[in-house]
Amino acid sequence: MKILIVDDSSTMRRIIINTLSRIGYTDVVEGENGKSGLERLGQGGVEMIITDWNMPEMDGLEFVKVVRGQNPGIPILMVTTNAAKEDIVEALQAGVNNYVVKPFTPDTLKEKIESLLG
Numbered sequence: 001m002k003i004l005i006v007d008d009s010s011t012m013r014r015i016i017i018n019t020l021s022r023i024g025y026t027d028v029v030e031g032e033n034g035k036s037g038l039e040r041l042g043q044g045g046v047e048m049i050i051t052d053w054n055m056p057e058m059d060g061l062e063f064v065k066v067v068r069g070q071n072p073g074i075p076i077l078m079v080t081t082n083a084a085k086e087d088i089v090e091a092l093q094a095g096v097n098n099y100v101v102k103p104f105t106p107d108t109l110k111e112k113i114e115s116l117l118g
């Protein structure tokens with residue numbers, strides 16, 4: 001399953017990629033902000049998205065809204081330091097399926113991904 005990871009921090013992308021690989025997901029593509037995430041998505045084949053919120057050019061919330069306008073069904077997991085309840089509500093209203101607050105453990109990421117995939 002191809003997973004798109006969108007985060008402006010290359011270190012964070014690396015952490016997510018390493019975590020995914022430990023739980024069996026090795027087919028990943030990366031974007032550094034919402035704009036490049038949309039470009040990657042447009043190339044096709046992506047079945048799940050893991051995105052940051054705070055990014056330059058196009059942030060994760062904007063990115064999610066655009067993606068949802070084009071693709072209502074693709075699972076989206078948001079991984080962010082924004083932990084306030086109103087932020088979580090806003091993200092869910094934008095179309096995020098689930099939410100992970102940084103820093104996270106591999107088990108947490110695994111649980112969230114599995115719940116997204118049903």
Ligand SMILES: [Mg+2]
Binds near residue numbers: 053
């Ligand atoms: Mg960021």
